[in-house]
Amino acid sequence: MKRNVSVIQDADGNNIVMINDIAFKGKRSVEWSDVEKYLRQYVGDIYRIAETEDIIYIGTDLPDEYSGSNYTKHIKGTIAKAKANAAQAIPEMIEIATSKTFEDNKKNKHSRHxxxxxxxxxxxxxLPVYDENGDVERYNVFSARILIRHASSGKMYLYDVLKIKKETSKSCQE
Structure with missing residues (x-):
């Protein structure tokens, strides 16, 4: 699938990844199996976070976790569609990531990975919002947290995208 993604800066100089196409459409619900299949194209890729210069790997666990995590199972509507379509911008979302925080592993099931x-x-x-004619009316801006697992090998792997929230005070006008 061809990606139509770019990075711009808002009025405050903060980066935003502009996703210019809606790849995962649907009136009712997201087909997470399609998102999982789409994400497989990134497995094996490596990206660098500009702010920290951390190297982030894309492992084989990302597609399943991203599309089947507890967080994903509980989101609906706009947030679910936003997460599905954010899959198109994984490289850029990693590159512009900021505000690194650390947390010890708390769950036994993750002790190995x-x-x-x-x-x-x-x-x-x-993400674009279309009018009744199919033209882009505006863009809705979302904030999110990317979750990175730090493996015993010392490598850091993208694990999921969480806490997606629509920024109600801002929308990007085209």
Whole structure:
């Protein structure tokens, strides 16, 4: 699938990943199996966070976790569609990530894959809103946290995108 994504800056100089196409459409619900299949194209890729220069790997666990996590199972409507379509901008969302925080591993089930704990970063992305003629009316801006697992190998892997929130005070006009 061809990506139509770019990074712009808002009026405050903060980066936003502009996603210019809606790849995962639907009136009712998201087909998470399609999102999972789409995410497989990133497995094996490596990206760098500009702010920290951390190297982030995309492992084989990302597609399943992103599309089937407890967080994903509980989101609906606009937030679910935003997460599904954010899959198109994984590289750029990693690159513009800011505000690194660390958390020790608390769950036994992750003791093997996240032996060195978890990192969270803030990121932002925008999705188009179309009018009745199919023209872009505006962009809705979303904030999110990217969750990175720190493996025993010392490598850092993208694990999920969480806490997606629509920024109600801002929308990007085209």
């Amino acid at each position: 996240a032996k060195n704990g978890w990192y969270r970063y803030d990121t932002r992305f925008a």
